[in-house]
Structures are given as structure tokens and as C-alpha cells.
Amino acid sequence: MRKNKLSFKEKAGAEQEECLCFCEGEASREAMFQAPIELPEGFVVDPAEAVANVTWNADSLSCVSDRCLIQTGPEPDEVGVQFAVRLQGTVTLLVSVSPVRNQYGQGDGAVSVIHNAEIDQVVYYSDEPDDCPDISDITIVLVPEPEPVYAFTANPNDQSVSVIDTNTHTVVTTIALPYNPAGIEITPDKSAVFVLHPNNNVISVIDYDTLTVTATILLDQPPRLIRFIPNHEFAYVFTGTAIYVIGIDTLTVERSIPVEGFDIAIDPNGLFAYVLNFGLVQKVDLSTGEVLGTIERELIVSSIETDSTERYAYVLEQEFLFNYLTVIDLNTFTIRDTQELEPDGLYVMFTSGSEVYLHDSFTGNLYSVSPNGAGVIGNLPQSATDYAFTPNGDFLYTTRFIEQSIIVYNTDDYSVETVISLGVSPGAITI
Known part of the structure; x- marks a missing residue:
């Protein structure tokens, strides 16, 4: 047609x-x-x-x-x-x-x-x-009809994934899953979607073209989060006590690396992982599992992201009324800068494409994060569960769990483009 x-x-x-x-x-x-x-x-x-x-x-x-x-x-x-x-x-x-x-x-x-x-x-x-x-x-x-660009949401209360065509902002289908989904990510080549089921030690794999579940990967620990880096053939799955390295093509566990923490980021070169554990940022060799360096912070380090174009890591530090963004130079594994954020802010840091962002649900401010710090680029007055930009950067999709909907913002002025009603409660989202 x-x-x-x-x-x-x-x-x-x-x-x-x-x-x-x-x-x-x-x-x-x-x-x-x-x-x-x-x-x-x-x-x-x-x-x-x-x-x-x-x-x-x-x-x-x-x-x-x-x-x-x-x-x-x-x-x-x-x-x-x-x-x-x-x-x-x-x-x-x-x-x-x-x-x-x-x-x-x-x-x-x-x-x-x-x-x-x-x-x-x-x-x-x-x-x-x-x-x-x-x-x-x-x-x-x-x-010719434009190729569909899909957004996928993990719906934990419904044991399903919603698929939305971002060209039309409409729901294409809902994919039933055997277990409750939590995390969800698309492979860099847009061939597959990995869905995490931490309560069942399982990862479901959805084929991007057919929108069907084509494989299941069994682990011996609950998968908490998953990371990909462009032009690399592995998925990095973190369980809290280990990093599992999974071949994207083979869908098998290549190796596991014992390490404890609650968040990780992968170096753009694929050689190192950066693990957060309370007040510590640890650099871990992904081949040997050896801890190559540690950065100590006074506050609790709550989340970490890396950009794929420049070798920097961004650490969000939060404790009581204090909020800081710390920039780490990955070439030297040293702190480049620390920026004080609004003390009463409620911040979430996320990566979309190759860029890193912050959203303060208290003020609504949306920040773009770079090696020079965080700068306001828009305002989203509504809080959200998760966030993802479309690849062309025209729209920002945000999930709202209680409202069972997605708010789509136009990035020209961050006005509401449309609201997509799902009928189920979306959590994590990936595009």
C-alpha cells in the first residue's frame, strides 16, 4: 500500500x-x-x-x-x-x-x-x-509510507507491552507477556526489544518488525536494569550483585561479573562499567571484574548515565534537601565539575538517544545535561514515570502510571501535542 x-x-x-x-x-x-x-x-x-x-x-x-x-x-x-x-x-x-x-x-x-x-x-x-x-x-x-517508529511501554499491572506508532501517536497493538514487566529497552540497531521480569528472573525478547515475543532468556538472579551502547553486540543486565553480559545475536549469557550496587552505566568504549553504591562510584573492568578505581562522595549517589558521543559520566547526588549533578571525565576517572541544583527539587535523570536529561517534577523544569552542566530547555508541569524522545527530536513521550496515559510534548515549545490513553498503567518507556 x-x-x-x-x-x-x-x-x-x-x-x-x-x-x-x-x-x-x-x-x-x-x-x-x-x-x-x-x-x-x-x-x-x-x-x-x-x-x-x-x-x-x-x-x-x-x-x-x-x-x-x-x-x-x-x-x-x-x-x-x-x-x-x-x-x-x-x-x-x-x-x-x-x-x-x-x-x-x-x-x-x-x-x-x-x-x-x-x-x-x-x-x-x-x-x-x-x-x-x-x-x-x-x-x-x-x-512511500513512512517507516514506523515505535514506542514501547512496560505495563506491570497488565503483564503487557503497549506499542505506539510515534508517526501518528496511536496505539498499534498490545503484546501479552507471561510475567509482569519492569525495565524495557530497544537494541541500538532497532532489531529487538528486551523486557525485564525481575520477579521471575526472566528477560523477554520482542522482535521489532513482527511485534511478537520470539525468545526468553533465563537468569539465576532478578534483572533490575539493562544497558546498551551503540555499535556493540552485547546487552549489559544488572541484578544488584552482578552484571550479566548477553549477546544480542545469540541471546545467551556470555559471562557474569560479580559487583554490588544499585545503578550502573557502561563506558561508550564497552570496556568498563561504572557502579553506584551509596556514596561510591566504582570503575569496573568488564573483562576481569576488577575494580580499577573509586570516587567517594559525601551524599548518596542515586543514578548515573553516560553519553555516547563524549566520554563523560553524570551522577545525580541526592540527600534530604541537597541535590547535585557531578560530571566525571571518563578518560581520567576524575571529577570535572559539580553543579548545585535546586534544593527542593525532585529530580529524575534519563538518557534518550545519545543525550542525557534531568527533569525536576517539583518545578517542572527539563534540563539538558552536558560536560558543562545542566541547562533548562523547557518546562513539563506534569510529573512522569519515565521519558523518551523520538529519534528526530520532535517529540518527548512521558508515561503517567496512575492516569494510564502518555503525554506527548512538542519540543518546539514543550506544549502538549496530544495525550494517548492506553487503558493500562505504563511504567518504563523506550523509543
Whole structure:
């Protein structure tokens, strides 16, 4: 199925039709439509190599020029006349798709369908009453459907994962799971989604393309969190007493590294882990399990993230009314800077893509974190359970557990783009 676009060009005469209305219709020189094609049973089309051809007949289209009023000044009687140039009627298209092959990959045929597209829209506004396009010069432009970019939420009370298409902000499906999910992350190559079940010592693996559970990984300890780094073939799963290194392709545990703490980050080079344990930040060799260095802090270190473009770690330190962000240079494993945050803030630190962020649910301030510290980039007045930006950076998805919904913010000004009702309580989210 392909979405096609009609582009209207040129200008020519057409009959005039008057109306007493304001020019409120939205003008568009494109008409969007879909032409579904059903394949015979036993035959398939590979979207990667499919080619569509379209021929059309626009004889049933006509152009009218609607007279309407436009406000020309601040006073109610300051109005003028414009003409809304409108195309109406039917475009008949013959759409064919090839190559069509049987289930064994044999053949090189085509499938065609006749499709009628209804058109009734204002093409543009004009000062001239007879300013219509030349209908014979309509062009057809094939526009492929955008590849879906999915957001996945772990719904612990429902034993499920919700899948949302971020192109349309709509729920695509809900995937049933055998156990309650907690953490959830997508592999860097977008091939699979790993879902953690800490109460059952299990990781479920969801295929990104088919949106089905394709594998289960058994551990001998509860998985608490999972980390990936770009261009590396391992998943790093932390249980609180060990780091399990799991091959993404093999879905098997390659090795485990005994280490205690409550949060970890992985060095962008894949050689070291950084483990938080109360007032300590420990550097651990992922090959040997040896502790190579320790940074002591006076406050409790609550969470740690690393960026994938520069070799820095960011540590959020919180205790009573004190909040600090500490930047660690991973090349030297020394503190580069410590920034004091608002003392009464309620901070959550998260990574999305290659960037690190902070959200203060008390003030609503959203911070971008860099080696130079944290700077405010927007305000989200609603608290959230988890956060994730879309890959193009246009939207921020936030889960709200009690409200059973996702708030989608437009990152131009961090206004609410839409609210997605799930019907279940979402926890962790990944895009």
C-alpha cells in the first residue's frame, strides 16, 4: 500500500460560483489518498524492491471559483473579496505493483487495481474570479509510507507491552507477556526489544518488525536494569550483585561479573562499567571484574548515565534537601565539575538517544545535561514515570502510571501535542 499525492499546477479559466462566506477553507495543492491492493492467495510483494506505477484520468474533475470575504482591517466593516479556487470530482487511477512472486520467491508478475479518488478542496486563493488550474496538467507523485517508529511501554499491572506508532501517536497493538514487566529497552540497531521480569528472573525478547515475543532468556538472579551502547553486540543486565553480559545475536549469557550496587552505566568504549553504591562510584573492568578505581562522595549517589558521543559520566547526588549533578571525565576517572541544583527539587535523570536529561517534577523544569552542566530547555508541569524522545527530536513521550496515559510534548515549545490513553498503567518507556 502506498500513499499518493496529487499536485495541481498551472492556471486556466473556469466557471464562477458565488457564495457569501469568509475565506476559512484551508488551501492545499495536494490531495492525499491510499490505494489498497489485495494480492492473490499464496503470492507476496517485498516492500524493499516493490515498484508502483500509476496512470490516471482526470476528465471527471471540474474547477469552481467560490467568492468569499476576507478581513482587510481591524473594523468589522473592513472586508474585501477573494476567490477560493476549488477542484471537485473524481480522479480515476490504474495502480499496479510489481514484482509479485509466489511463496517460494518465484515469478515476476504484477497486480493492478482501479482506484477512484474523490477530490473536493480549495487549491489556493486568488484575487481573480477566473483563476483556475489546468486540470489536464495534474501530476501524480508516489509518496512511500513512512517507516514506523515505535514506542514501547512496560505495563506491570497488565503483564503487557503497549506499542505506539510515534508517526501518528496511536496505539498499534498490545503484546501479552507471561510475567509482569519492569525495565524495557530497544537494541541500538532497532532489531529487538528486551523486557525485564525481575520477579521471575526472566528477560523477554520482542522482535521489532513482527511485534511478537520470539525468545526468553533465563537468569539465576532478578534483572533490575539493562544497558546498551551503540555499535556493540552485547546487552549489559544488572541484578544488584552482578552484571550479566548477553549477546544480542545469540541471546545467551556470555559471562557474569560479580559487583554490588544499585545503578550502573557502561563506558561508550564497552570496556568498563561504572557502579553506584551509596556514596561510591566504582570503575569496573568488564573483562576481569576488577575494580580499577573509586570516587567517594559525601551524599548518596542515586543514578548515573553516560553519553555516547563524549566520554563523560553524570551522577545525580541526592540527600534530604541537597541535590547535585557531578560530571566525571571518563578518560581520567576524575571529577570535572559539580553543579548545585535546586534544593527542593525532585529530580529524575534519563538518557534518550545519545543525550542525557534531568527533569525536576517539583518545578517542572527539563534540563539538558552536558560536560558543562545542566541547562533548562523547557518546562513539563506534569510529573512522569519515565521519558523518551523520538529519534528526530520532535517529540518527548512521558508515561503517567496512575492516569494510564502518555503525554506527548512538542519540543518546539514543550506544549502538549496530544495525550494517548492506553487503558493500562505504563511504567518504563523506550523509543
